[in-house]
Amino acid sequence: MYSVILTELGISVFKDEKLEKVFPFKDSVRDYISVKKKESRLIDLVDYLRSLQRGVTTSDESLLILLKKNSIDAQIMEESQLEKIQATKPQIIVDSGFAQNLADALTKLREFAMGLSSSKVTEVSESPDLHIIQAINSLDEIDKISNALSSRLREWYGLHFPELDNIIDSINGYAQIVLAGKRESLTKKVYEDAGFPDSKAEMISLIASKSRGGDISDVNLAIVQSIAKQILDFHDLRKKLEDHVESEMQTIAPNITVILGAAVGARILGRAGSLKKLASMPASTIQIIGAEKALFRSLKTGAQPPKHGLLFQHAMVHAAPRWQRGKIARAIAAKAAIAARVDVYGEGINKTLLEKLNIRVDEIGKKYENPTEKETSRPESFRRDEGGDSRRREGGFRREGGDSRRREGGDSRRREGSDSRGDSRRREGSDSRGDSRREGGFRREGGFRREGGDSRRREGSDSRGDSRREGGFRSEGGDSRRREGGFRSEGGDSRRREGGFRRDGGDSRGDSRREGGFRSEGSDSRRREGSDSRGDSRREGGFRREGSDSRGDSRREGGFRSEGSDSRRREGSDSRGDSRREGGFRREGSDSRGDSRREGSDTKRAGKNYRERTDSKLNKNKKRKKVERR
């Protein structure tokens, strides 16, 4: 039996373990690839095997197909034989005369691997879609840079000619005027060259003569002018890039360009990594590309999933009414996925794609002309409710009665797992991963409690059943801490007391006598919120009362307390006081502030109050301050 063995350096033909003939590769990398790609002709080998008039076995599947193509009776070798070849490859190479000795064979194998790997890198780097990705990324970066430079230019030149800022909107025109020099040297011609109509030019020269700006030295002016020059250059470059992306997308991904448009298509391509990767993506992934944060939050907490990511920039999605956007984004993503596949594996432009998309979008427009009822109760936009939705949903459960409430609570805890709470929590919050890593050690002490507090919030603010467990009870501590600020600084004891109190429910108000009536008031009002979904103001009412109360308390308890309330006045965020006490918490501050905002969203199903609070946190703080002063 003849066996044909493909090695990295050539093809050898053995007969019963004895070498019969070798066909060394001239250029091992190129020839090996062409065999693997089944493009090789292998004329010498085929002629030789034909002359044998015998069936052969081969070690490689590509080689097998090639031989069969040339009508040679070939079979793949047995598994054990293949393994033997694999194990003794350097020896085979030496036996075939491709290398002098084993060491030489190893060197040659390594050289081959280097060559093949390099050629693969080169091959990938040549693909045009990577260049589009670079182009669209640099376009976005240039936008960022020139925006920053523009506002700097307006600031700087504004010292000299402050009125100009308000008159001229386009940064291009502004930069051109700056290039002309000082206020005095501005002539009509400058304005005309910058493309302003006569009326505007006259107005500018009039204002220029009465400007309140100070003089600018030549040295400073020169620098300001070179900034202006840069901005104009960036403007040109941006235009070039835009045209380039447009034309490249037309040639490389015509179907995607038709469905998504050049810019959005290129950005999505950039996120996917390459055209091929995009083509292998499901439509659902394309739909939420760019909204990864929201997606993972949704996966972790059960919040509403994002409707669109980068696709939001698509004109159809953008222009549609809010309640239709998700549906339209889905339709577009579905077509975009097909378009990407046509671009990679098919040919030419598929016109039906766009037609069908348009039909579908029209259909959505008609069918969902009016916002559905569910939608109207939603807060303004997805971004702002920050995972509040799940809570809202659970809120619904809660209202159904105590049983379901308890189940809910248990559920969410199980899902989260007590150990992982910390991470997931913080990640989904506004601060970055790096942060949470840095916090390392502290998570064990304070963090857990906070995390607990969080899950508690998810469970709903009054699932008292949970306080049975340590975790739940601690979480109450965390929870109320966030809401009630100052009192937290009392330390663990009072918290535990708190827990006990909660367990009993609001009725046992007497329990909290030390902290004053406020505690029960707080929880009371909260509970009422739960059921009648009352707004912010109510809770804040409770809050405020607490505030003043706890300050009263602080008189009794000393420094701590006053610290707490102090920080609240400054921050409106309750974790500040904590940061003072435990150290290292400060970084957390922003996080928990975000939390408290989200927490706000939970009970505030009445959208109005909710907006009031989230939209203007400043306002909220002001309000609080006022009340505290009172």
Place this chain on the structure above:
Amino acid sequence: MKEDNLEFFWIDSEGEKKLATRNLVVGNQVYKEKLITKRGTEYRLWDPFRSKLAAAIMNGLEIFPFKNKSTVLYLGVSTGTTVSHISDIVGPDGMIFGVEHASRVARDFLDRVASHRKNIIPILQDARRPKEYFSVFGKVDVVYVDIAQPDQTTIAIENCKMYLKKEGYFFLVIKTRSIDVTKSPKRIIEEEIEKMEVYFEILQVIDLLPYDKDHAMVIAKFLN
């Protein structure tokens, strides 16, 4: 770990004992790590924040099968930070088959590491198809897997079946966040270990905190 073992060293630098390997290619820096010469030998500091194997050593790795003349199959070499140190350890008579699929990082790997170190054979292939590796021969002593895929354990086991010696060692970096973000890291690690237990004897599981978050290293012995 003893100080005078042959694989890696503890070097005084900036008042601390730091992990290092003896530089195989004198003067060659891979990732801007510090080079320190002591008694005529050049050492490269091994940063546990950059290399998970170093992190595992810092966190109490008990078995270190990378020896002089070892052969290693390394999946997911990336830019070659860890590989360069293993290359130092196995020495000129050892062999490392470095598999990487992404061409962007492979570019850096070829430039910085593979072209300078004669004991590394770079393989640009998808680790999902171990049959298509080129230039690999024989069975290796250690398989080291550091790939960010949801099915990384399955991929790793397939590779071990093809290329790992009997009683060979298997290092698997479990990236819990790459497997499933919704599950707790602990549970993922347990599940992955369960998959491995069919073919391996689990020797040690190391949490890589504080060097890497939500990462664990599993060290196992091949039974098959």
